[in-house]
Amino acid sequence: MSEIDEIVGEFLVESYENLDRYDEDLLALERDPGDTEVISSIFRTIHTVKGTAGFFAFDRLGELAHVAENLLGRLREGELAVTEEIASALLFTGDTLRKMLATIEATGVEGEEDVAELTALLTRLHTGAGSPLVAELDQPEDDEDEVAPKLGELLIGEGATTPDAVALAAHEQDLGDDRRIGEILVDHGQTTADAVDKAVEAQGNDPGRSLSDSSIRVDVGLLDELMNLVGELVLARNQIVQLVGEEQDSRYAGASQRLNLITTELQEGVMKTRMQPIGNVWNKLPRVVRDLSLACGKQVRLVMEGQDTELDKTIIEAIKDPLTHLVRNAVDHGIELPAARAAAGKAEEGQLTLRAFHEGGQVNIEITDDGGGIDPHALQQKAIAKRAITAEQAATMTDREAVNLIFAAGFSTAEEVTSVSGRGVGMDVVRTNIERIGGTVDVQSEQGQGTSCKVKIPLTLAIVPALMVTSGDSRFAIPQLSLIELVRLEGEEARAGIELVHGAPVHRLRGRLLPIVDLASELGREASATRETVNIVVLQADGQSFGLVVDAIQDTEEIVVKPLGSHLKEAALFSGATIMGDGRVALILDVLGIAERARVVTETTERSGAGEEEGEVLDQRHVERRTLLLVGIGDDRRAAIALSDVERLEEFASASIEYGGGREVVQYRDDILPLLRLADALGVGSYGMHQPEHLDVVVNRVEGRMVGIVVGSILDIVEQDVDLRDGDEGRGVLGSAIIQGRVTDVVDIDAVVTRNDPARMGGYAGV
Amino acid sequence: MAASIQYCTFSLAHLTFGIEVDRVQEVMRSRDLTEVPLANEVVEGLINLRGQIVTALDLRRRLELPPRDPAAPPPMHIVVRTNSGELSLLVDAIGDVVDADEATFEEPPETLDGVARELIAGTYKLDGRLLLVLDTERAVQLPSPV
Incomplete structure (x- = not known):
């Protein structure tokens, strides 16, 4: 039974329900043969069964329904009157349909149910020529047959043997072979003992709860209402628990603990009723992928794993569009054209994998393609062109961060706008929609290997x-x-x-x-x-x-x-x-x-974040790294100061500079802060002709004293391995290193301050 | 037909107002309010109405009347049903329910000006005082912040 396709399952539940009403309707019709509304209802039931049976290619089922529909058509048109004979035949038709449905439910395929006699009877009734055959037909069949489908049918349904082999074995039984059909089949080598055991087990299980007994349809509105009530209960529970906390009486504590437990379980139970498998959303995707890959001239195979992962209904609704968009994106931009794939040594047919699973109270959905991947540099160039980031930011970005730029607003990675994407609904909308329901989305990509989108969403919102x-x-x-x-x-x-x-x-x-x-x-x-x-x-x-x-x-x-x-x-x-x-x-x-x-x-923050992350990766390989504050000095030159030396970063108005002890100072935190211009100290020229309105100052603490180092600009903070070369103690430079692709002097603050501080000169010069 | 309409009356500053009785869900004493930072200044806060969260609007501020005297008794809530859901209106005090004869209905008086004039649907002359009928739907549409 677990093998049955879900859609067939839905069809079965619906048909059972319809047939129950069909019986009621027929009985009502017998009481009041003129009720055309009831005839219409019966007609519709049979018509639906016929239509759906045709859709699933259940030919025998469809044929029987078809004949019954013809008869009902004449009744509806008033060309035939309802007689007891007709009603009996129709009721028997209902029973037969049920039996056939049960076989489908048990085996997944149509059984060998013989409907020839019944269809003949219905046809006769249809053409108006009555027959007393009904009585003959209306005998209960062998009970065993009714509850348990035949073993042969089960085996055929499992694909464990062929109809011919079963027919042959049955023939041998008829000829006096008293072995069981499974034994004969195994002896003939037409099936395996394992398959027979499984089929026997299935046969035994079958009379248990069938689909129609184990599930009911419930109005979503009712479930919403239940959820609201549970919400209220949770609030009341919280209130009680809080009140009981103030009480001394232990009886209250016991009762409140019970209330607490029951509420939690009830909440979980009600939440489960609203859960739906994510497959309900995914169902639409194969079609999307097929149409889209045809339109793009691509070959894409869609693989879905974890369709039965469950999510709250409201969340399913909310992720429908973002998911569809991600899938379209993967087909449109991710997977390459067959020729390009062949050239890259990959199978011409691309693969798109959807995977869903529960983890840590969240649902994870991964959409992975084996396409060309995302070129982080192309993305960066585009982002720079769109002014989403600066060239400097781009330089410090990790590839992974760069790839996630596709979520920046107004981005379309397609070289040209196709009919498929680039219609303004970008990845930024996808991310916003996912984050609105408390989820996250992350993209990882390896060029030439493919792209993977990871979406994490909560189980419920309520x-x-x-x-x-x-x-x-x-x-x-x-x-x-x-x-x-x-x-x-x-x-x-x-x-x-x-x-x-x-x-x-x-x-x-x-x-x-x-x-x-x-x-x-x-x-x-x-x-x-x-x-x-x-x-x-x-x-x-x-x-x-x-x-x-x-x-x-x-x-x-x-x-x-x-x-x-x-x-x-x-x-x-x-x-x-x-x-x-x-x-x-x-x-x-x-x-x-x-x-x-x-x-x-x-x-x-973005830049520093980038630098840090780079540092982290490096950290796994090297023991030593430095955290440096990057500053601009003089004519477009850069210097770096160890962040551990930096006390604070401040900005002073040029107008606030005063002079004390023959040097520039500012008032700072009720104290006098001496200033030292880094460009002068390093001898790399002045700050140009015009005084800026504000001075960027790095406040350092050197031997217990605060000193303000005036720099041209504060650029960034990086954390990375620094390979120092050519130190120059005389200038106060620890050495030069390549940082963010540029040669940068790493400043020895102590040396600079000591060398340039007239007050200290005397004290420390000789040391 | 001398039909009459029932109004729930309340006072704000020195004025008497009325809201159609069938709009009024309930009337409550002052209760715990949760302030909403950065919200429109007319929004006084949120209240818990038997598990439902209802926004409370200060009618004085909506009608641009002088602020309530801090020493005065705390304001009352009138919970009304509107097109934007249930809302609570904060008023100084609740009065009686009065039957107003439709024949005595008049346009808002010329002496009213500004916002109040826009939000008053009309007046009734009761014995000795004037009943200003609040246009509830318009009153709960908040002006966009300047």
């Missing part, structure tokens, strides 16, 4: 685990799906842990720069100036991680997502609201919305 955080007096929920980790900075760390790079706050998390967003200021509130402890919630959105600073982090809780009213659509920071255990409303933060609003994906 009830999600969330982290509760506070900002001021307000509580907010953050869906746990976007959560990566929590970071807590205390004491000195809280003050120094958040630095400014290029004016944007960042936190150095295990050597990586994490852009920081303050929740309070995003909410348009006053951010608390100084905090004893800083709580950072590290989140992921848009392929980028960022840290959200909140006042306090509370528990995680199961929350029931409720939509916001139309009056709050403009507040893009919230994806919904929920009701907490104490009955108050809490807003759910839209992580993607916050990331977009705070422009987390700025040049600085």
